[in-house]
Amino acid sequence: MLLLEAQLSESGRPILQPGEIECQLIDSTDIDLEQETKPPYWNPLLGGIVSLTTHRIIWIERTRKKEPVQSRAFAIPHPAVHALEPPKKGGLKSLFGKQAVKLRIVVGIRKDGALATRDAASAVRVVMVFRNLDSNSDAFVTRFQEVLEAKAWTVIPPTSALPGRAHPGSEPSFSGRQDGSQPSRAFTTAHAGVSGILKREEAQAKQADETLQEAFGDLNALMSKAKDMVALAERIRMRLAGSSGGTGGGTDEGEGSRQEMQDLLLSVGIASPVTRENAGALYHQQLSRQLSDFVGPLLVKSNGMMALVDVYCFFNRARGTELISPDDLLQACRLWERVNAPVRLRRFESGVLIVQARGHSDEAIFAQLAQLVKTPDGTHFGISASDAARALGLPPALAKEELLAAEYRGLLCRDDGADGLRFYHNFFLELDSLQEAAAGQQQ
Amino acid sequence: MAPKPAFELPYFYNYRPYFTLQPVRDTREKQIQLWKELILSFCKHYGMYIVDVDDFPLFANKSIERKLTNEARELFLNALVMEGRAEWLGKDHRKCLLLWRRIEDWADLIISWVQENALENGVVTLDEMRTGDEARGTDLENLEMIILERAVRLLEARGKAQMFKGSSADDTGVKFFI
Amino acid sequence: MERAASGITRKFVLLAIGRLPEELGRSWFDKCFRGLDRPLRMAFRRRPGISGLQGATAARAQYKTLGEDVAKVRTEQMTEQLATFKKSLEDFAQKYKNDIKKQPAFRAQFHEMCAKCGVDPLASNKGFWAELLGIGDFYYELGVQIVEACLATRPHNGGLIDLQDLRALVAKKRRTAKEPVTEDDCIRAIGKLKALGSGFEIFTVGSRRLVRSVPTELNRDHNEILEMAQGKGFVTAAEVQAQKGWPPGRVEDALETLLREGLAMIDDGDPDGQRRFWFPCSSGDGNLSIEGQLGEGPIR
Numbered sequence: 001m002l003l004l005e006a007q008l009s010e011s012g013r014p015i016l017q018p019g020e021i022e023c024q025l026i027d028s029t030d031i032d033l034e035q036e037t038k039p040p041y042w043n044p045l046l047g048g049i050v051s052l053t054t055h056r057i058i059w060i061e062r063t064r065k066k067e068p069v070q071s072r073a074f075a076i077p078h079p080a081v082h083a084l085e086p087p088k089k090g091g092l093k094s095l096f097g098k099q100a101v102k103l104r105i106v107v108g109i110r111k112d113g114a115l116a117t118r119d120a121a122s123a124v125r126v127v128m129v130f131r132n133l134d135s136n137s138d139a140f141v142t143r144f145q146e147v148l149e150a151k152a153w154t155v156i157p158p159t160s161a162l163p164g165r166a167h168p169g170s171e172p173s174f175s176g177r178q179d180g181s182q183p184s185r186a187f188t189t190a191h192a193g194v195s196g197i198l199k200r201e202e203a204q205a206k207q208a209d210e211t212l213q214e215a216f217g218d219l220n221a222l223m224s225k226a227k228d229m230v231a232l233a234e235r236i237r238m239r240l241a242g243s244s245g246g247t248g249g250g251t252d253e254g255e256g257s258r259q260e261m262q263d264l265l266l267s268v269g270i271a272s273p274v275t276r277e278n279a280g281a282l283y284h285q286q287l288s289r290q291l292s293d294f295v296g297p298l299l300v301k302s303n304g305m306m307a308l309v310d311v312y313c314f315f316n317r318a319r320g321t322e323l324i325s326p327d328d329l330l331q332a333c334r335l336w337e338r339v340n341a342p343v344r345l346r347r348f349e350s351g352v353l354i355v356q357a358r359g360h361s362d363e364a365i366f367a368q369l370a371q372l373v374k375t376p377d378g379t380h381f382g383i384s385a386s387d388a389a390r391a392l393g394l395p396p397a398l399a400k401e402e403l404l405a406a407e408y409r410g411l412l413c414r415d416d417g418a419d420g421l422r423f424y425h426n427f428f429l430e431l432d433s434l435q436e437a438a439a440g441q442q443q
Numbered sequence: 444m445a446p447k448p449a450f451e452l453p454y455f456y457n458y459r460p461y462f463t464l465q466p467v468r469d470t471r472e473k474q475i476q477l478w479k480e481l482i483l484s485f486c487k488h489y490g491m492y493i494v495d496v497d498d499f500p501l502f503a504n505k506s507i508e509r510k511l512t513n514e515a516r517e518l519f520l521n522a523l524v525m526e527g528r529a530e531w532l533g534k535d536h537r538k539c540l541l542l543w544r545r546i547e548d549w550a551d552l553i554i555s556w557v558q559e560n561a562l563e564n565g566v567v568t569l570d571e572m573r574t575g576d577e578a579r580g581t582d583l584e585n586l587e588m589i590i591l592e593r594a595v596r597l598l599e600a601r602g603k604a605q606m607f608k609g610s611s612a613d614d615t616g617v618k619f620f621i
Numbered sequence: 622m623e624r625a626a627s628g629i630t631r632k633f634v635l636l637a638i639g640r641l642p643e644e645l646g647r648s649w650f651d652k653c654f655r656g657l658d659r660p661l662r663m664a665f666r667r668r669p670g671i672s673g674l675q676g677a678t679a680a681r682a683q684y685k686t687l688g689e690d691v692a693k694v695r696t697e698q699m700t701e702q703l704a705t706f707k708k709s710l711e712d713f714a715q716k717y718k719n720d721i722k723k724q725p726a727f728r729a730q731f732h733e734m735c736a737k738c739g740v741d742p743l744a745s746n747k748g749f750w751a752e753l754l755g756i757g758d759f760y761y762e763l764g765v766q767i768v769e770a771c772l773a774t775r776p777h778n779g780g781l782i783d784l785q786d787l788r789a790l791v792a793k794k795r796r797t798a799k800e801p802v803t804e805d806d807c808i809r810a811i812g813k814l815k816a817l818g819s820g821f822e823i824f825t826v827g828s829r830r831l832v833r834s835v836p837t838e839l840n841r842d843h844n845e846i847l848e849m850a851q852g853k854g855f856v857t858a859a860e861v862q863a864q865k866g867w868p869p870g871r872v873e874d875a876l877e878t879l880l881r882e883g884l885a886m887i888d889d890g891d892p893d894g895q896r897r898f899w900f901p902c903s904s905g906d907g908n909l910s911i912e913g914q915l916g917e918g919p920i921r
Binding site (some may be wrong): 230308309323324347 | 698699702703706709710713716717720727730731734735737738739740741743744745746747748749751757758760761762764765768769813814815816817818819820821835836881
């Protein structure tokens with residue numbers, strides 16, 4: 001096989017190398033060889049999702065089923081790419097409407113026909129066909145070019161989490177332009193009189209002021225355009241919501257345009273809530289799988305549950321860059337239900353959201369708590385959230401939620417005294433059953 | 444001994460409520476933890492081994508006009524005792540021996556010291572170990588005798604040392620078998 | 622060309638317009654299609670004769686259902702308009718990206734205006750705004766730092782912290798970052814954190830804004846006591862009773878709850894013998910060193 005096999009996780013996501021970051025996704029894409037006679041082992045890869053990362057381009061087989069089946073995945077490492085031949089615009093065929101866009105990738109191969117990341121003997125042309133006519137293949141190609149130029153695979157990944165932010169031209173520039181110029185304040189009072197400095201500062205402040213004026217003007221102009229667009233987006237969104245389930249929504253085309261609309265809306269800053277009818281943006285679907293993989297091992301360490309807020313922090317710290325927003329996280333978690341993910345989102349009465357392993361039940365925790373309240377200390381002093389936290393291996397906030405849930409279930413009762421909120425074995429339960437038994441006997 | 448750099452007091456030390464025993468259990472547990480850590484690090488920093496309950500500098504903070512009650516002081520020190528980081532000297536609980544380094548760790552330290560100073564199979568007095576030339580500049584300098592003796596006894600039990608009682612306590616000698 | 626056919630054909634052709642090359646000649650087409658209205662004529666001008674008619678028939682066949690057609694056109698419309706807007710945004714970003722990062726006032730204004738338009742630039746990192754202006758990461762990272770700072774100070778303040786203190790804490794942590802952080806930025810980041818359901822909330826007490834990071838609910842009485850404590854950082858039961866005119870039981874209840882929730886601590890050491898209730902979240906004058914609150918510990 002010409003392409004390298006890529007490892008996928010249980011939920012169908014590519015397993016990334018250290019320092020490898022996913023940059024862009026595009027669906028409905030074929031990969032084929034562009035030559036007259038193709039080698040016997042070659043089978044074209046059709047209709048998959050392509051993931052562009054800082055290190056590779058990965059084609060992932062798309063399964064239609066809900067259950068993530070072990071899909072195949074293949075990759076071309078960027079070092080093997082000699083050149084990109086971007087798709088040609090126009091042409092006679094395009095008179096008949098949109099055509100699938102083709103990107104040709106020249107890759108080096110060794111004498112035995114395998115991919116060569118260096119010292120290539122010769123080259124072949126791989127062609128990537130973007131079949132989804134509504135996808136932004138231009139952006140994908142541009143990004144591909146950028147990533148190739150960046151050569152991120154030659155850099156050793158940093159060990160620290162969120163790295164110190166470095167931006168091009170990030171020195172404060174009083175002109176306020178992103179021109180990377182160094183600040184002009186590179187002198188001391190020895191070089192100019194104090195009054196000189198003051199005047200310079202004044203001038204710079206004034207310039208900043210004027211710049212700001214202009215900036216606000218431009219901002220206003222931009223916003224009025226934004227308003228129009230938002231209105232249009234809203235109308236279309238409502239129409240789409242109305243048409244779901246109708247004749248328009250049943251067909252593949254309807255499905256495709258709805259999906260596309262989600263993506264468009266998201267890009268504009270109008271998040272469509274995930275409902276039973278729609279799966280939201282492609283981005284969130286992918287993120288959902290990624291998160292499921294990420295959270296799994298974390299849950300094992302934290303006794304089966306973790307506050308969503310903590311997931312947000314851990315995930316973003318692990319990412320380091322191109323972070324996800326809280327809304328992204330929430331949307332992605334909501335999608336877990338639809339794909340039978342091994343983890344789920346759960347809401348406590350208090351509104352606290354947690355992530356839990358799907359098989360996890362409260363019963364085991366309740367059993368632990370029930371035991372805890374029957375110990376000598378537990379009987380005399382009851383248990384607080386901190387006590388429960390220690391015993392259950394959970395943070396106090398979550399331990400408290402479990403205590404409240406156990407109380408709701410009738411297993412514990414509370415004492416809100418001077419010593420704080422403490423929970424005891426629910427004596428009243430036994431009292432009730434005693435009373436019932438007595439009542440039964442009387443009959 | 445060279446003057447030590449100033450000890451940086453933690454944020455809670457200047458917050459008045461921490462000088463009152465908190466009634467809410469959770470809050471009190473955190474309070475105890477903070478004080479335990481403070482007492483240990485303070486003593487370690489200044490090489491103090493005995494806390495005089497009535498006279499320990501940390502227990503009163505002039506700048507905020509607060510001091511710990513006797514009950515609080517005993518509570519915090521008791522917490523250290525429970526953890527094996529301190530021992531009461533005497534039933535009246537007025538003095539407390541601080542083990543900011545555990546006896547086992549002192550024992551290990553002594554072994555290293557013996558090796559560094561080529562005192563294997565040699566004999567020194569306990570007094571020399573804490574005030575002699577080889578002690579200067581090391582952690583053993585001015586080590587509280589009670590602790591030193593305990594550590595050496597531990598080494599004895601391990602077969603690494605043998606103590607000889609001299610005519611007075613100061614003369615007690617040790618031979619190391621390392 | 623009859624009306625009906627031309628209507629459908631027109632749409633089909635308009636769709637294809639953007640992709641037609643300019644090279645095809647004009648005159649022959651003008652002759653054939655002079656009778657048609659201008660846009661349609663312009664469209665047909667670019668088609669070779671026979672296949673032009675074939676194109677129309679094909680179009681008719683292709684777009685049987687007008688409904689589908691309409692949906693597709695709306696999508697096209699949207700895409701075009703988006704492309705235009707995106708270009709405007711790109712130009713704006715090119716010019717002002719650095720300003721948004723460096724000038725908090727401008728940034729705050731930007732956010733306000735987005736809110737008025739019904740646009741949430743921080744909704745997703747996949748949005749135009751985040752991508753082009755690069756502000757997503759700034760806020761999401763800030764969110765992480767805020768969560769961490771709240772967690773680190775919770776043992777001390779019970780999950781309630783003054784916004785000013787929080788900002789200072791976070792700014793200190795960001796020593797290496799070159800972008801200043803304002804209270805407004807914190808407010809935006811916290812606004813996003815709310816969705817994560819751990820009780821993140823900003824509310825005003827008196828003249829200060831407090832950030833809550835636990836799901837504890839405070840009632841009016843509690844808030845009023847917190848307000849009273851602002852400035853000196855504590856209250857006594859007697860003061861509350863005198864100022865509010867509440868019965869002692871009510872005062873006791875409120876103070877007790879605040880103690881239990883870890884939002885208050887008692888102080889019995891004052892020479893005047895009155896018990897004081899201190900509120901870490903109300904000590905806005907920073908009588909606590911910041912390093913300590915980060916839990917780094919100046920010791921060791």
